Amino acid sequence: xxxxxxxxxxxxxxxxxxxxxxxxxxxxxxxxxxxxxxxxxxxxxxxxxxxxxxxxxxxxxxxxxxxxxxxxxxxxxxxxxxxxxxxxxxxxxxxxxxxxx
Amino acid sequence: xxxxxxxxxxxxxxxxxxxxxxxxxxxxxxxxxxxxxxxxxxxxxxxxxxxxxxxxxxxxxxxxxxxxxxxxxxxxxxxxxxxxxxxxxxxxxxxxxxxxxxxxxxxxxxxxxxxxxxxxxxxxxxxxxxxxxxxxxxxxxxxxxxxxxxxxxxxxxxxxxxxxxxxxxxxxxxxxxxxxxxxxxxxxxxxxxxxxxxxxxxxxxxxxxxxxxxxxxxxxxxxxxxxxxxxxxxxxxxxxxxxxxxxxxxxxxxxxxxxxxxxxxxxxxxxxxxxxxxxxxxxxxxxxxxxxxxxxxxxxxxxxxxxxxxxxxxxxxxxxxxxxxxxxxxxxxxxxxxxxxxxxxxxxxxxxxxxxxxxxxxxxxxxxxxxxxxxxxxxxxxxxxxxxxxxxxxxxxxxxxxxxxxxxxxxxxxxxxxxxxxxxxxxxxxxxxxxxxxxxxxxxxxxxxxxxxxxxxxxxxxxxxxxxxxxxxxxxxxxxxxxxxxxxxxxxxxxxxxxxxxxxxxxxxxxxxxxxxxxxxxxxxxxxxxxxxxxxxxxxxxxxxxxxxxxxxxxxxxxxxxx
Numbered sequence: 001x002x003x004x005x006x007x008x009x010x011x012x013x014x015x016x017x018x019x020x021x022x023x024x025x026x027x028x029x030x031x032x033x034x035x036x037x038x039x040x041x042x043x044x045x046x047x048x049x050x051x052x053x054x055x056x057x058x059x060x061x062x063x064x065x066x067x068x069x070x071x072x073x074x075x076x077x078x079x080x081x082x083x084x085x086x087x088x089x090x091x092x093x094x095x096x097x098x099x100x101x
Numbered sequence: 102x103x104x105x106x107x108x109x110x111x112x113x114x115x116x117x118x119x120x121x122x123x124x125x126x127x128x129x130x131x132x133x134x135x136x137x138x139x140x141x142x143x144x145x146x147x148x149x150x151x152x153x154x155x156x157x158x159x160x161x162x163x164x165x166x167x168x169x170x171x172x173x174x175x176x177x178x179x180x181x182x183x184x185x186x187x188x189x190x191x192x193x194x195x196x197x198x199x200x201x202x203x204x205x206x207x208x209x210x211x212x213x214x215x216x217x218x219x220x221x222x223x224x225x226x227x228x229x230x231x232x233x234x235x236x237x238x239x240x241x242x243x244x245x246x247x248x249x250x251x252x253x254x255x256x257x258x259x260x261x262x263x264x265x266x267x268x269x270x271x272x273x274x275x276x277x278x279x280x281x282x283x284x285x286x287x288x289x290x291x292x293x294x295x296x297x298x299x300x301x302x303x304x305x306x307x308x309x310x311x312x313x314x315x316x317x318x319x320x321x322x323x324x325x326x327x328x329x330x331x332x333x334x335x336x337x338x339x340x341x342x343x344x345x346x347x348x349x350x351x352x353x354x355x356x357x358x359x360x361x362x363x364x365x366x367x368x369x370x371x372x373x374x375x376x377x378x379x380x381x382x383x384x385x386x387x388x389x390x391x392x393x394x395x396x397x398x399x400x401x402x403x404x405x406x407x408x409x410x411x412x413x414x415x416x417x418x419x420x421x422x423x424x425x426x427x428x429x430x431x432x433x434x435x436x437x438x439x440x441x442x443x444x445x446x447x448x449x450x451x452x453x454x455x456x457x458x459x460x461x462x463x464x465x466x467x468x469x470x471x472x473x474x475x476x477x478x479x480x481x482x483x484x485x486x487x488x489x490x491x492x493x494x495x496x497x498x499x500x501x502x503x504x505x506x507x508x509x510x511x512x513x514x515x516x517x518x519x520x521x522x523x524x525x526x527x528x529x530x531x532x533x534x535x536x537x538x539x540x541x542x543x544x545x546x547x548x549x550x551x552x553x554x555x556x557x558x559x560x561x562x563x564x565x566x567x568x569x570x571x572x573x574x575x576x577x578x579x580x581x582x583x584x585x586x587x588x589x590x591x592x593x594x595x596x597x598x599x600x601x602x603x604x605x606x607x608x609x610x611x612x613x614x615x616x617x618x619x620x621x622x623x624x625x626x627x628x629x630x631x632x633x634x635x636x637x638x639x640x641x642x643x644x645x646x647x648x649x650x651x652x653x654x655x656x657x658x659x660x661x662x663x664x
Contacts, residue, residue: 011647011655011659012662014647018646019560022190022191025190026186026187029186029187033179033183033346033350034346037175038333038339038342038343038346039339041172042333045331045332051311051312051313051316052311052312052315053331055172055331055333056172056315056331059175059179059333060167060172060174060175060391061311061388063183064178064179064384064387064388065384067186067380067384068380068381068384071185071190071376071377071380074189075373075376075377078373082648085647087647087648087649088648088649089369089370089649090649
């Protein structure tokens with residue numbers, strides 16, 4: 001593992017940052033999926049969004065777009081974090097398929 | 102060419118492709134049979150997850166449910182997509198790093214207990230059978246309407262096709278067939294939606310066309326004295342919309358047949374990417390489904406407003422579906438209310454009937470039938486892998502006969518798939534209840550059993566065997582008993598009414614949320630009262646949190662820091 005450059009952050013920090021990023025994304029997930037699309041659907045329906053009441057649009061369209069975006073942000077941000085902490089997979093040491101006992 | 106001619110053609114072509122893939126992807130070892138040798142690229146796995154995931158309920162029933170429920174149908178749209186955020190962030194990358202064959206494998210090793218493994222395997226089998234019943238019924242509906250064969254024969258033909266590629270190719274055959282099935286189902290779903298969006302508004306993109314159709318639909322609803330389509334909580338209370346959405350999301354993340362798909366890619370990075378591709382591919386259908394729901398409701402109410410119920414009986418699509426008994430025109434009369442008319446139309450036919458009611462060509466109608474079959478068969482085959490691996494790998498290979506050779510394990514796996522299919526077929530011929538309803542219960546059970554102990558197993562090192570077993574059993578038993586009590590009139594023979602109406606206002610579909618919370622609480626309390634798991638188990642948890650393999654020295658450091 002001599003060719004792995006010295007990581008910028010240690011593994012404890014890596015895991016703490018992973019948790020923090022996950023919690024931020026899950027907060028957005030909750031606010032969009034439950035807050036805007038269920039709890040506040042009625043008041044938001046008073047707002048017209050391109051012909052559609054906003055609460056209804058969030059529940060049947062907008063929330064799904066946001067969910068896709070959240071996963072994309074997670075994937076990219078974790079890849080960057082993996083590199084910073086030097087914990088990304090190295091091509092040669094990929095875990096082999098499980099042994100067949 | 103007639104509808105039946107086109108349907109035979111499309112079904113014939115797609116089934117030949119599935120068989121071709123089966124022959125090409127035969128496997129000869131258990132790694133290929135259970136996890137496709139862990140060589141599936143992320144984009145292909147995303148498609149396979151999409152097909153595995155989008156079942157007869159998504160393809161055939163969902164838009165119909167949304168069409169009849171209006172805003173409240175959002176529980177399915179959000180519930181069956183939002184769970185991927187949980188899966189991507191909380192489970193998929195870590196379970197891939199763990200990297201064995203099945204979900205019970207993780208439960209058994211993480212909770213260092215064969216009892217936990219068996220409980221998990223039995224729960225996986227139970228959830229999968231609940232779910233597969235809906236798929237087989239979907240196959241039956243498509244066959245009986247479009248190919249004019251009986252439901253029984255439809256189910257038998259479907260079983261034979263799945264048997265060929267799942268028994269021969271195991272997970273590898275199932276994966277590549279699912280990639281093909283995703284392509285078939287998404288094309289079949291989107292072509293008619295694009296065509297109808299274009300006819301109604303001049304814009305073919307359904308997600309944009311709804312901006313013009315919804316105001317017209319809401320206007321029509323008011324003209325006919327119905328509430329607005331976009332207004333929330335007319336069918337379900339806010340509490341139930343919330344609970345059902347939570348159950349469907351956490352259930353999605355806890356369903357074994359979805360989780361095992363993430364074992365089939367080569368590394369953690371690909372597992373994360375598969376989750377993204379999967380939701381993107383699923384989102385293509387899920388953002389179009391509300392448009393199908395609106396368009397079909399608009400067509401039905403518009404013809405009703407123009408010609409009334411007696412005039413509608415002259416329409417050819419009504420006559421076609423009346424023959425199957427799925428529209429009960431016998432109850433129609435001059436001057437009936439629009440609610441009464443809608444209640445005589447089976448929700449399951451909306452997607453299948455939409456191309457006909459919009460007067461699209463016969464080839465489109467036949468293609469939709471092939472798409473519905475692709476959706477049902479792909480999900481059924483994914484479930485068969487879970488049933489087979491739980492029986493042959495977890496129960497036979499790990500507990501009954503750990504000395505078995507690879508060849509013998511493979512043989513047992515094949516026999517298990519075959520046996521599972523026969524049970525699934527019987528459940529399809531004698532279906533317990535409606536498709537989406539049955540499927541929704543599988544979510545409650547998965548949410549209350551697997552989701553909490555998987556998440557805690559990864560994020561809480563201290564979580565131990567006693568906690569997990571008791572949590573899983575409590576969540577599962579509570580949810581199962583509550584569903585039976587609330588749905589007694591459907592599931593218990595000879596009972597006319599539900600034994601209890603609801604649990605503090607929460608209905609049978611949403612009750613899994615209570616089971617899940619109980620599972621979390623019991624797991625926490627019992628864990629706290631019992632000793633911490635052994636060091637090697639804590640090392641497993643440390644190990645799965647990082648994409649690359651940690652050295653023994655790094656693990657010792659981590660253990661020392663944890664004190």
